Amino acid sequence: NAGVTQTPKFQVLKTGQSMTLQCAQDMNHNSMYWYRQDPGMGLRLIYYSASEGTTDKGEVPNGYNVSRLNKREFSLRLESAAPSQTSVYFCASMGQGSPPLHFGNGTRLTVT
């Protein structure tokens, strides 16, 4: 039982490049989330998917898109990376109305 798996662990992009962060969970959870973590800012919600087939914006959605591919997988796409998107990205999942959040180990992204 791996829990929440994120790939890649590290990534360096140049400004304007695109990439997709992958996330998969094996706990049969309905809800999945993408957060970003920046020094002094805590964890801020980018997008979430309450259930398969639905996605909603969080606190900081600009510059990102998401896809809930199936119940297990939730991807985050940066279409045109900017230095302000340098951050650590965490994927999380949660059972239906049943906290807590279960986090992956993060993707550290640097945009130069």
Next chain:
Amino acid sequence: GENVEQHPSTLSVQEGDSAVIKCTYSDSASNYFPWYKQELGKGPQLIIDIRSNVGEKKDQRIAVTLNKTAKHFSLHITETQPEDSAVYFCAASTGGYQKVTFGTGTKLQVIP
């Protein structure tokens, strides 16, 4: 939306002493208050949570208190050990649990 403030941002204690981290929230509808511990290079992991119908909850050396009138809650760690060194996040959410708002984190250092 919900706003969670967390203090202090850093905390150093001697091994064996107690540590207290305090959080305030703004949305009176919030009724679920989890605390997460994040070790270096890992994702946050739940250590204790409390719901609004309870004023205090303990789990071995960890306790959380909640004052709904004042909209603040606190994490207490007694008999601290070096392995307690980590970043701690408080959070708040409403009954649907879909949007969890995090505080900005406290870096706890336990000095042997």
